[in-house]
Amino acid sequence: xxxxxxxxxxxxxxxxxxxxxxxxxxxxxxxxxxxxxxxxxxxxxxxxxxxxxxxxxxxxxxxxxxxxxxxxxxxxxxxxxxxxxxxxxxxxxxxxxxxxxxxxxxxxxxxxxxxxxxxxxxxxxxxxxxxxxxxxxxxxxxxxxxxxxxxxxxxxxxxxxxxxxxxxxxxxxxxxxxxxxxxxxxxxxxxxxxxxxxxxxxxxxxxxxxxxxxxxxxxxxxxxxxxxxxxxxxxxxxxxxxxxxxxxxxxxxxxxxxxxxxxxxxxxxxxxxxxxxxxxxxxxxxxxxxxxxxxxxxxxxxxxxxxxxxxxxxxxxxxxxxxxxxxxxxxxxxxxxxxxxxxxxxxxxxxxxxxxxxxxxxxxxxxxxxxxxxxxxxxxxxxxxxxxxx
Numbered sequence: 001x002x003x004x005x006x007x008x009x010x011x012x013x014x015x016x017x018x019x020x021x022x023x024x025x026x027x028x029x030x031x032x033x034x035x036x037x038x039x040x041x042x043x044x045x046x047x048x049x050x051x052x053x054x055x056x057x058x059x060x061x062x063x064x065x066x067x068x069x070x071x072x073x074x075x076x077x078x079x080x081x082x083x084x085x086x087x088x089x090x091x092x093x094x095x096x097x098x099x100x101x102x103x104x105x106x107x108x109x110x111x112x113x114x115x116x117x118x119x120x121x122x123x124x125x126x127x128x129x130x131x132x133x134x135x136x137x138x139x140x141x142x143x144x145x146x147x148x149x150x151x152x153x154x155x156x157x158x159x160x161x162x163x164x165x166x167x168x169x170x171x172x173x174x175x176x177x178x179x180x181x182x183x184x185x186x187x188x189x190x191x192x193x194x195x196x197x198x199x200x201x202x203x204x205x206x207x208x209x210x211x212x213x214x215x216x217x218x219x220x221x222x223x224x225x226x227x228x229x230x231x232x233x234x235x236x237x238x239x240x241x242x243x244x245x246x247x248x249x250x251x252x253x254x255x256x257x258x259x260x261x262x263x264x265x266x267x268x269x270x271x272x273x274x275x276x277x278x279x280x281x282x283x284x285x286x287x288x289x290x291x292x293x294x295x296x297x298x299x300x301x302x303x304x305x306x307x308x309x310x311x312x313x314x315x316x317x318x319x320x321x322x323x324x325x326x327x328x329x330x331x332x333x334x335x336x337x338x339x340x341x342x343x344x345x346x347x348x349x350x351x352x353x354x355x356x357x358x359x360x361x362x363x364x365x366x367x368x369x370x371x372x373x374x375x376x377x378x379x380x381x382x383x384x385x386x387x388x389x390x
Contacts, residue, residue, distance in 0.1 A: 006321050021255045026247075028250055063219050075106075080218055081180045100126065100150045129344075152165050152180075168198075184204060191263065201221065290346065300359075308382050310354050317374065
């Protein structure tokens with residue numbers, strides 16, 4: 001059976017904007033368009049929408065409204081968290097400066113941490129096990145007297161594995177070390193409480209939970225010193241300069257509220273569909289699940305398929321109306337194994353067949369049927385024509 005409709009299984013890349021989110025944003029794109037920093041009535045209406053959105057977000061993650069910074073998305077939030085804490089450490093007159101992160105972080109974290117090395121900071125990148133999880137004792141063992149920040153993602157975008165952020169945070173709580181988590185992948189599917197997670201800083205991006213692209217948040221716990229990385233104005237309590245994206249902030253807040261309201265019903269259903277997909281595909285010994293079998297995102301199923309190139313496989317799926325993604329990045333016609341799979345010890349040849357399905361609210365049993373109908377035959381055909389090498 002070839003599906004005659006679009007089967008969208010790439011929700012970890014982005015989600016469609018929910019209708020209720022569009023409706024909430026619309027006034028701030030049309031009639032209520034004032035600059036929230038202004039003093040007149042139209043500006044005050046915009047500022048009211050912005051601050052209500054801030055309060056909503058804070059309530060949903062167990063924070064206080066003044067601890068929420070609106071940004072342009074997850075990458076900016078990660079950049080601000082890492083550079084902001086490190087620069088504040090130096091600005092306070094401390095010598096040295098040491099940051100700990102993991103080998104499977106998003107590039108927004110890894111690239112920013114490595115940039116700090118050019119400024120004289122030390123960075124320790126801890127490894128992961130074969131399921132993509134950091135070892136808590138290894139993280140804690142890397143701590144030094146000048147460690148100012150530990151940054152660990154809550155859920156991995158490529159293999160779905162959940163990290164022991166709360167455990168690391170609890171162990172570091174008595175020390176003057178800030179804990180940041182990139183929770184971008186978790187916003188739609190996990191209950192997020194900053195106190196339960198024992199974090200000081202947390203990143204979210206609206207387009208991962210049915211909100212608009214181009215807006216995110218950074219939670220910054222009271223008492224956390226943070227130097228702005230974008231200067232030029234006093235917005236966001238001097239933590240992030242620039243005219244506020246009021247419509248985006250309003251949309252983000254509505255989207256996060258809807259995600260929280262839907263979670264109890266949606267997560268068990270998607271977990272069941274995810275497990276059905278995993279069980280069916282891994283019945284073939286040439287298809288290997290990547291990431292932890294149970295400690296993973298409820299909507300996330302990722303695999304490495306032997307003797308098949310991911311780029312060719314994705315094109316074949318797309319021709320059948322199935323949208324998925326890969327753990328590999330294609331550059332100039334060459335498929336490179338992802339840094340996540342490499343850190344997990346997956347051989348490069350196997351990693352070149354990485355495939356990720358990420359489910360969403362719209363995913364149905366029929367969508368899983370379509371994948372299970374198309375994928376095995378597609379893999380067999382590709383192996384038959386020799387589409388097996390990078």
